[in-house]
Amino acid sequence: METVRVQLTERSYDIVIQKGLMDQMAKDLSSIQEGRQLVLISNDVVYGIYGEKVKDQLEAEGFDVYEYIIPDGERYKSWEMASQILTKMLEHQIGRDGAVLALGGGVIGDLAGFVASIYQRGIAFYQVPTTLLAQVDSSVGGKVAVNHALGKNMIGSFYQPKKVYIDTETLQTMPDRDWKSGLAEIIKYGIIQDEALFRYIQENIEPINNREESTFAWLIKRSCEIKAQIVAADERESGIRAILNLGHTLAHGIEAITEYEYFRHGEAVAAGIQVIAEFAAEQGLLAQKDKEEIQRLFNELNMQYRLPKMPAAMFMEMLALDKKNQLGQMVLILPEAIGCVQKTTTYNEEHMRTFLMEKGYLIDVKGDN
Ligand SMILES: NC(=O)c1ccc[n+]([C@@H]2O[C@H](COP(=O)([O-])OP(=O)(O)OC[C@H]3O[C@@H](n4cnc5c(N)ncnc54)[C@H](O)[C@@H]3O)[C@@H](O)[C@H]2O)c1
Ligand SMILES: [Zn+2]
Known part of the structure; x- marks a missing residue:
């Protein structure tokens, strides 16, 4: 026990x-x-x-x-x-x-x-x-x-x-999709705070895919420890707890646009983490090699979710709502390395829009403004 x-x-x-x-x-x-x-x-x-x-x-x-x-x-x-x-x-x-x-x-x-x-x-x-x-x-x-x-x-x-x-x-x-959905949050803990956890997942793809008990008992314990420690430091999310939101700004947008019907929460988070890692790499914050490792891990676990093309105006509305919830600032959690993230307010919605448009995730729909 x-x-x-x-x-x-x-x-x-x-x-x-x-x-x-x-x-x-x-x-x-x-x-x-x-x-x-x-x-x-x-x-x-x-x-x-x-x-x-x-x-x-x-x-x-x-x-x-x-x-x-x-x-x-x-x-x-x-x-x-x-x-x-x-x-x-x-x-x-x-x-x-x-x-x-x-x-x-x-x-x-x-x-x-x-x-x-x-x-x-x-x-x-x-x-x-x-x-x-x-x-x-x-x-x-x-x-x-x-x-x-x-x-x-x-x-x-x-x-x-x-x-x-x-x-x-x-x-x-548990159904397979929900299983993977939980896995996304575990991978998130590895990226934000614990390189050893990330490596453990990399080295245990097969036992994870087979839902082996001993592998999971450890993964669950480690994940609870990481979240418990972050929550203990900041119960009401006025500071460090925000790092738990890695990939979540995008995930919330994706979930809302698809009306919570198309993706499980963790699927949207998996997609959100991959996109934000791409963004961080483009900004020169995350090494190309780390970005590729993150993508490879999701790949090996069959967690490459294809994002639907999202109407730009709708997505921007979602970002604006998210910003309002963050007291008027767009707070982004960006990976700097595996096991390390930064919380930044340097970027704004326009940066994000330009990036997502260039990557083809957002499209201008006729009549959009
Ligand atoms: N409070 C928080 O900090 C926090 C954090 C993340 C997510 N959430 C919330 O959690 C919810 C998503 O949770 P979830 O992913 O567990 O979804 P869920 O509760 O809908 O469960 C997913 C599916 O699995 C079924 N299920 C549950 N346990 C099962 C089992 N042992 N065997 C077979 N089927 C089982 C459920 O009936 C459901 O169909 C969202 O509402 C999200 O907002 C809250
Ligand atoms: Zn989440």
């Missing part, structure tokens, strides 16, 4: 990683959670595979389990769904000593965490992330949110779980 501690003073918590952890989790939870009411939030796909088992074990430990199973999909990470769950929690008279347990990927974790953060001003929250992306990224750091018609993750809060239980066995049932 591996444990990663997320150090956030009185909000510190442990992430426990182990194969088969789901079978022991209820006992551990029972030893730290006093209240007996447990709100289990999941979706129909994940609950269909793991739900009964988890519920039975929780009940065997004496918990009263209230399960709220929602349909699968990003569109259900919504205010309406949060509101429905909150209503049911009130109807069931969940008390302030109750807790929310998220069983699922990032969609469930973000939604359940948001619900836990506002129900009676906040009740205990636990996570059982079941996708690679949720295990290495969304369950670490306390960002919880729902989407709004006017923007993704626009309604949310910072709310840390009490504990995160990662059962690496759940990865075996």
Whole structure:
């Protein structure tokens, strides 16, 4: 069993990683959670595979389990769904000593965490992330949110779980695209901060493609450590936490233009990292050789995503929105070497537009302005 501690003073918590952890989790939870009411939030796909088992074990430990199973999909990470769950929690008279347990990927974790953060001003929250992306990224750091018609993750809060239980066995049932999506965030950690992690991935292409348990246990632990350390230094993203956004400015644009239907988040991130590495190389910041290594790694993992040609005006609108969210500056995270990035505000939307036009990623559509 591996444990990663997320150090956030009185909000510190442990992430426990182990194969088969789901079978022991209820006992551990029972030893730290006093209240007996447990709100289990999941979706129909994940609950269909793991739900009964988890519920039975929780009940065997004496918990009263209230399960709220929602349909699968990003569109259900919504205010309406949060509101429905909150209503049911009130109807069931969940008390302030109750807790929310998220069983699922990032969609469930973000939604359940948001619900836990506002129900009676906040009740205990636990996570059982079941996708690679949720295990290495969304369950670490306390960002919880729902989407709004006017923007993704626009309604949310910072709310840390009490504990995160990662059962690496759940990865075996994950669809391939979601698997790769999580891998993109792991590669990101290597590029921003840990050359050794990047090299490890380079040297373990086959075990990774075969989803070998031991390889993944290490990758997940290392990823959680890196994110935990960055989050501990800057919980509310006023400084260093921004480096986690490598490739994300472009990814958010790509996702929004394709209405979140065409790409998984990590697929868009993989594409975003490759494009930004190209940009950094053109600016003379990143050595050509490093850029090629980054591209080769994505290639070997079959993660070369072809970007659709994006209408320039629409993309510029997305960049403007992103800039607004960054308090009026376009903040770019640029790779300088493998394991090292810089945060810069030197470039503006026009630089980006020119570059993307030249590379053929953006096109002027008739009637565009
Ligand atoms: N809070 C954060 O810091 C943060 C960071 C990154 C991403 N996110 C959010 O995470 C979400 C994406 O998360 P995701 O990639 O996990 O997507 P997801 O939650 O939609 O899960 C992907 C798919 O896999 C299925 N699934 C989950 N676990 C499975 C399993 N073990 N076996 C079989 N199928 C399984 C799900 O039902 C779904 O169809 C987005 O909403 C994104 O905004 C949040
Ligand atoms: Zn991401």
